[in-house]
Amino acid sequence: EIVLTQSPGTLSLSPGERATLSCRASQSVSSSYLAWYQQKPGQAPRLLIYGASSRATGIPDRFSGSGSGTDFTLTISRLEPEDFAVYYCQQYGSSFSWTFGQGTKVEIK
């Protein structure tokens, strides 16, 4: 099973700042099968990025994804108040297994 490790655990930033979130896989992941989600308290996760770098429908362009192999990054170019949330990366691997990272909380500094 591929293990995804997200860092940092918590990111304390101010509105308007740039956020860079990391997701590292224990073995190579196909870029086609790496996604990012945002989850706010009391809400279901929301798909932000699929295929490592493609924005989902309705996602603002301040969100971008990059990376390949074992290292992937979610960047929020300028944090808006509504962006403070928990972010998860997720991969789909062979043998029909899906795994999530443990999450990064982006909090207001």
Place this chain on the structure above:
Amino acid sequence: EVQLVESGGVVVQPGGSLRLSCAASGFTFDDYTMHWVRQAPGKGLEWVSLISWDGGSTYYADSVKGRFTISRDNSKNSLYLQMNSLRTEDTALYYCAKENYGDGSFDYWGQGTLVTVSS
């Protein structure tokens, strides 16, 4: 508008059984693979199970294999999760999720139904 609405979550004793349902609308249900994902209180996300568009293929996380059974009724646009031999560690909010065609991501989620396993 795509909607996924879960139901069936309750408090159940260890060793008990439960069936969750997910009613889907706003898309052609029998075109898509569907999943169950769970989230223990205050914890992260854990994939549980998937079922192919026609119900012909099912897969499970090791943590639930042999105890949970996923199924679907395309005539009713509904997804199910039969949960047997429940353990305290199965306590979680259970989400049904629609798979984004072909890439393994989940583009729509329900709001979840809470299962509590406790004596």
